[in-house]
Each structure stands twice: as structure tokens, then as C-alpha cells.
Amino acid sequence: MEAIQVEHLVKRYDSVLAVDDIGFTVPAGGTVGLLGGNGAGKTTTIAMLLGLIVPTSGRITVLGHDMAKDRFAALERMNFSSPYVALPHRLTVRENLRVYGHLYNVAHLDDRIATLARDLDLGQILDRPAGQLSAGQKTRVALAKSLINQPEVLLLDEPTASLDPDTGDMVRTWLEQYRAQSGCTILLASHNMAEVERLCHQVIMLKQGRVVDRGTPDELLARYGRQDLEDVFLDIARDRRQAVAA
Amino acid sequence: MKIRSLPMVQPPQWQPMARRIWGLMYRHLALYRRSWPRLLELMYWPILQMCIWGFTARFLATRMGSNPAIMAGGLLLSGVLLWEVTLRSQMGMSISFLEEMWSRNLGHVFVSPLRPFEMVAALIAMSVIRMLTGVLPAILLAWAFYAFNLFSLGPVLVLFFVNLMIFGWAIALGVVSLVLRHGAGAEPLAWGILFGLAPFSAVFYPVSVLPAALQPLALTLPTTHVFEGMRAVLMHGTVRWDHLAAAFVLNLVWIAGAAVLFAWQFHQARVRGALMSIGE
Incomplete structure (x- = not known):
């Protein structure tokens, strides 16, 4: 297939x-x-x-x-990640993930965000604005966004x-x-x-x-x-x- | 690292649509939740406009001391507050779209399952919230400062509001379409375009004051009929249903035209490959 x-x-x-x-x-x-x-x-x-x-x-x-x-x-x-397309930088990481969780109609969204935060080591930055993150952190957040809907x-x-x-x-x-x-x-x-x-x-x-x-x-x-x-x-x-x- | 399988839920079809619309609204509301300057900015201009025209009306009333002057003051304040409904509805929708463009987020939004009409629905909902946040305090302060009660227009005020909002959305869709076509170069239209229509909308004076050649143009605007209707209520206590009907019909034409323009420019932006780079 x-x-x-x-x-x-x-x-x-x-x-x-x-x-x-x-x-x-x-x-x-x-x-x-x-x-x-x-x-x-x-x-x-x-x-x-x-x-x-x-x-x-x-x-x-x-x-x-x-x-x-x-x-x-x-x-x-499907989903997509690119360093050349940003996430709203005034929203926190959690808020960004919530936005895309809603857009992709993710069930049990809080559980999904918690899982991604644990797996991608985002726990410390979940409530920080996306614009204040380092390049590496932004990449991990972008990856989390791209995996939000599995x-x-x-x-x-x-x-x-x-x-x-x-x-x-x-x-x-x-x-x-x-x-x-x-x-x-x-x-x-x-x-x-x-x-x-x-x-x-x-x-x-x-x-x-x-x-x-x-x-x-x-x-x-x-x-x-x-x-x-x-x-x-x-x-x-x-x-x-x-x-x-x- | 462990990936857990989450239970799949099969909600009714309207629910995913509502969630997607809410998702985009949440993105904007989250910004306002933490930022009092943003909230203040929403209220600033409507209140400032109301104060300027309120003092002007008071000056007219004290200098002339006559019923016509008081009536003129009421007409000015009603015109200002109702014009703000159109202006804030248009700006609320246009600027919410520009926020996505400024944050270079459109690439993510447009590859999500969010349909273009759902995005428009979310922008309209944000426009209503932004308009009410800006205009309601101005209406209340007009009552507190100048004893002017806009709600004295009666239940027909709701129909005025609806018509003015729809026209604001139609203009906003036009602005968004132009931004899709011309990128950041079309941004200033979000702030200025409606000011160009104000003279023809007969906000502060009847259409008959306009030069004869401009009157047919003015009558193609739904706002003109709303303000004519507003004056009829304030001056004669009568509801001009003919003007309201004309406003609704014209709004249908304007919003349909704007929707077609938006759909066309959105498709063209996909053809040109502009959705990822728009605003840069």
C-alpha cells in the first residue's frame, strides 16, 4: 500500500x-x-x-x-514541520499545542500534550512564550506540533x-x-x-x-x-x- | 520515549468544525487574556471618538440652547457610535488575519484541516468580540458622561448593529483578499479603507446633502441606509423598514461579492505558492 x-x-x-x-x-x-x-x-x-x-x-x-x-x-x-514556518511567538508552547490540538480535533488533548511534553522534554518550557525559546527548543516544539494528531x-x-x-x-x-x-x-x-x-x-x-x-x-x-x-x-x-x- | 495510542473518538460532523473554529479563536483570545495593552487598544479609539463628539454636542447644546442643537448632538453621538460598529467589525476581522500573517503562522494554519470558510467564521467571531469590547464601553460612557443612551433607539438598534457588522465583514474580506493578492503592501488598507467610505455613508448628514452625482453611489452602501434609518428614528420616532430592507439586500450583495473575491484570491494564492511566504 x-x-x-x-x-x-x-x-x-x-x-x-x-x-x-x-x-x-x-x-x-x-x-x-x-x-x-x-x-x-x-x-x-x-x-x-x-x-x-x-x-x-x-x-x-x-x-x-x-x-x-x-x-x-x-x-x-497528516502533519508538517518546517523551521521556516513559525508558530505564534507570543503564545506559550502549551497554548500553541492547544490551538493545533483543536484544529486537528485531537481527543483528550491535555493528555496528548502531556505525553508530547514528556517525550520531547518540553516540560520546563510548556508555559514559556514560543518566541523566547532557543532554536533547539523551537525545533522540538515544532516537532510536537507536527505530532499532535499522531x-x-x-x-x-x-x-x-x-x-x-x-x-x-x-x-x-x-x-x-x-x-x-x-x-x-x-x-x-x-x-x-x-x-x-x-x-x-x-x-x-x-x-x-x-x-x-x-x-x-x-x-x-x-x-x-x-x-x-x-x-x-x-x-x-x-x-x-x-x-x-x- | 513512548508513544501511547489514544482512543479514537468519532464525534458528529459539526463538532470537528466547531472545534477548528474555536481553535483559531482560542489562538487570538489567548493573546488578549494576558495583554492589557491589547485590550486597552480595542477600547481606546471608540472612547476617544465618543468623547470628542460628545463634547462637540455639549458645546452645541450650551451655545444654542435649543432643542435642534440637542437633537444634533444626539445625531452626532449616534452616528459616531454606530460608525464604530462598522469600523471595529472590519478592523477586528482584518487585523486578526494580519496577526496570523505577522507571526508567519499561515503556513501551519493552511495545512491543517481548517477549511477557508471556517477560518472566515473564526475571524468573524473574533470581530464580534473585538467590536463589542471596543464599542460597549464607549456606549456606556456616553450614557455616563453625556446622558446619551444609544439604546433609546429601541429594538431596531439590533438590526442596525447586524447590518453595520455585515458590511464591516464584507470590507474586511475584501482587505484580506487584497493582502492575499499583494501581501504586506496591502496591510494599510486594514486601517484606512473604511474612512474612504465614511463620507458616502451619510454618517452625520442625510444623503440629500451630497452632490446629486454622488447620491446613487452612496445608496449602494448598506451603511447609508442604516444611518438614514437611524436619523428617522431619532428625529421622527419612526422605523424606516424600507431603508432596513435595502440595507439587508445590499449587504447580501456585498458579502456575496466579498466571499467570491476571497475564494478566488485564496485559490490564486495557492496557484502562485504565496501562502507560505505571504507577509515576508
């Missing part, structure tokens, strides 16, 4: 082709990484998956719902950007555990190759809006004859080398 299906997806802004006829699937319970440089089309693709951007053409199906016709049914079962599909846009290695590792560990215990499907856009290698079952390499390669991390490493995904990324980004095997 595919949790996400993307077919012939195109997004054009006037003369700019941001996403150029891409297609991929994400199996239920899997974690797929979208990799690519700035302007490769990762964020635009995620925004189209969330219904924030209307595709020029193509079709997106999430959890069996056609996003062009029935996006709200899918959105109730989503079946989680879209993460650079979830550990600007985090120190310790906090980044903590977030990645939490995501691994959440996926293992909940069976959640994760689509992850990231510049962090180590993160992608660690979390993702499949990697989709984007360049200038097109899918230029895909496979498991091991398959990509073998195909490009590299030791880590960062070199694969550079090979693709700089057109340095073609894949050594088909």
Missing part, C-alpha cells in the same frame, strides 16, 4: 519550471528523503503534497485521497536545520522511535546527508525540478562508487560523474 503517490507532477511559475514532471511513491510506513540543492524543487513538492500550492498538472494521492479533490480528508491524517503521514522540511549536533541527533532518534512505534510514513526534505542516510529507506535526488536519480542509500552509494551520500550529492549537483552502473 502506497501512502503517497505522485504522478507527472509539474509546477510552473510563469517562465520558471519549479517542478518538472516528477513521480514517486512512498510506501506506508516508509521514510523517503527528497535530496537536492537550493531551488531543486523540494519545498515546492512538499507544499504541493500539503495542498498549499496547486500543481500546474499531475496528480497527488495521499492515504488514498486525491489532493485536488479531497485534500482536507488527507490533511486530518499523523499517519509526516512531511518534514529540513527538520534539523540550524540545530547543534546534539539536538539534531536527539530529533533524529525521536523520529526513528516514533516511526518504529507508530508506523508513520515520513517524507523528509533535507540538506543533511548523514540524516538522510540514517533515516531514509529510499532517496529521491532532485535537480532543477527533475528526479535525476533514486534508490536506497546503499544503492546510490554503490551506483556512484562513493562512501557517503554527500559525495553522491556533489556528483549530481556538479555533474561530476555519471552513475557507474545502471
Whole structure:
């Protein structure tokens, strides 16, 4: 069963082709990484998956719902986190989580907030305004917000950007555990190759809006004859080398 | 770390909708709960306006000492207080939307299951709360300071309020639509747009005072009919149902037009990919 299906997806802004006829699937319970440089089309693709951007053409199906016709049914079962989209900074962490708990119609909301606070170590900051938090704390709060409805599909846009290695590792560990215990499907856009290698079952390499390669991390490493995904990324980004095997 | 499975509740369909609307309202109410300057700001302008026009009315009454002057004072204060209903309704809705934009939160709101019409419903509810918080103290102070009782207009006052609020929401939806289209550049409209309509709304004078060429334009505004109706009650003690009916019909047209504009601009913002970056 595919949790996400993307077919012939195109997004054009006037003369700019941001996403150029891409297609991929994400199996239920899997974690797929979208990799690519700035302007490769990762964020635009995620925004189209969330219904924030209307595709020029193509079709997106999430959890069996056609996003062009029935996006709200899918959105109730999805969630999203990005360091580039903020939470109201004058509200406390608890108030922010309550707002989104209501928006996602979460049952037993206080229990859910307490669970997330314990799991993500938010207890000390629950009643502090979101605007007064450090980058690491904000990331954990954003993650808590994205998990408030126990989503079946989680879209993460650079979830550990600007985090120190310790906090980044903590977030990645939490995501691994959440996926293992909940069976959640994760689509992850990231510049962090180590993160992608660690979390993702499949990697989709984007360049200038097109899918230029895909496979498991091991398959990509073998195909490009590299030791880590960062070199694969550079090979693709700089057109340095073609894949050594088909 | 342990993830516990929470029991799934299947509530009736209206309940999730009501909860989503309440969720967005809670986001705004939480801000006011802790911030007395925000509450004060809501009351400041209506009270200030009422004081200025109240003293003007008192001056007219003391200088002229005649019934017409007292009547004119009542008309001025009624006009000021009822105009504030429209103004605060419009600003309450527009600024609640701008608050989301300023906090760069729209990206999260629009990927939640909150439908656009539910967002509009939440903004309308916030507009009512903000308007009542601002205008009711001014009405009470007008009674305390100048012995002017707006409620003496009688039950028809409720219909005046409803019409003025609906027109405020229609203008606010237009402002939100323009913000969706033009981003932060359209923000100043949230504060200034209604002042441009005030001269045509015949707040302080009858439509007949306007130049003949402008009168048809004025009569397309629901507010004009409300203020004509207000003067009829105050000056002649009669309820002009024809004006009230015209106000309701015009409001239907205005709010329908604003809703279509909003729906179109919201869709266009999704086409342009503007919802994540709006306000930046």
C-alpha cells in the first residue's frame, strides 16, 4: 500500500519550471528523503503534497485521497514541520499545542500534550512564550506540533536545520522511535546527508525540478562508487560523474 | 520515549468544525487574556471618538440652547457610535488575519484541516468580540458622561448593529483578499479603507446633502441606509423598514461579492505558492 503517490507532477511559475514532471511513491510506513540543492524543487513538492500550492498538472494521492479533490480528508491524517514556518511567538508552547490540538480535533488533548511534553522534554518550557525559546527548543516544539494528531503521514522540511549536533541527533532518534512505534510514513526534505542516510529507506535526488536519480542509500552509494551520500550529492549537483552502473 | 495510542473518538460532523473554529479563536483570545495593552487598544479609539463628539454636542447644546442643537448632538453621538460598529467589525476581522500573517503562522494554519470558510467564521467571531469590547464601553460612557443612551433607539438598534457588522465583514474580506493578492503592501488598507467610505455613508448628514452625482453611489452602501434609518428614528420616532430592507439586500450583495473575491484570491494564492511566504 502506497501512502503517497505522485504522478507527472509539474509546477510552473510563469517562465520558471519549479517542478518538472516528477513521480514517486512512498510506501506506508516508509521514510523517503527528497535530496537536492537550493531551488531543486523540494519545498515546492512538499507544499504541493500539503495542498498549499496547486500543481500546474499531475496528480497527488495521499492515504488514498486525491489532493485536488479531497485534500482536507488527507490533511486530518497528516502533519508538517518546517523551521521556516513559525508558530505564534507570543503564545506559550502549551497554548500553541492547544490551538493545533483543536484544529486537528485531537481527543483528550491535555493528555496528548502531556505525553508530547514528556517525550520531547518540553516540560520546563510548556508555559514559556514560543518566541523566547532557543532554536533547539523551537525545533522540538515544532516537532510536537507536527505530532499532535499522531499523523499517519509526516512531511518534514529540513527538520534539523540550524540545530547543534546534539539536538539534531536527539530529533533524529525521536523520529526513528516514533516511526518504529507508530508506523508513520515520513517524507523528509533535507540538506543533511548523514540524516538522510540514517533515516531514509529510499532517496529521491532532485535537480532543477527533475528526479535525476533514486534508490536506497546503499544503492546510490554503490551506483556512484562513493562512501557517503554527500559525495553522491556533489556528483549530481556538479555533474561530476555519471552513475557507474545502471 | 513512548508513544501511547489514544482512543479514537468519532464525534458528529459539526463538532470537528466547531472545534477548528474555536481553535483559531482560542489562538487570538489567548493573546488578549494576558495583554492589557491589547485590550486597552480595542477600547481606546471608540472612547476617544465618543468623547470628542460628545463634547462637540455639549458645546452645541450650551451655545444654542435649543432643542435642534440637542437633537444634533444626539445625531452626532449616534452616528459616531454606530460608525464604530462598522469600523471595529472590519478592523477586528482584518487585523486578526494580519496577526496570523505577522507571526508567519499561515503556513501551519493552511495545512491543517481548517477549511477557508471556517477560518472566515473564526475571524468573524473574533470581530464580534473585538467590536463589542471596543464599542460597549464607549456606549456606556456616553450614557455616563453625556446622558446619551444609544439604546433609546429601541429594538431596531439590533438590526442596525447586524447590518453595520455585515458590511464591516464584507470590507474586511475584501482587505484580506487584497493582502492575499499583494501581501504586506496591502496591510494599510486594514486601517484606512473604511474612512474612504465614511463620507458616502451619510454618517452625520442625510444623503440629500451630497452632490446629486454622488447620491446613487452612496445608496449602494448598506451603511447609508442604516444611518438614514437611524436619523428617522431619532428625529421622527419612526422605523424606516424600507431603508432596513435595502440595507439587508445590499449587504447580501456585498458579502456575496466579498466571499467570491476571497475564494478566488485564496485559490490564486495557492496557484502562485504565496501562502507560505505571504507577509515576508
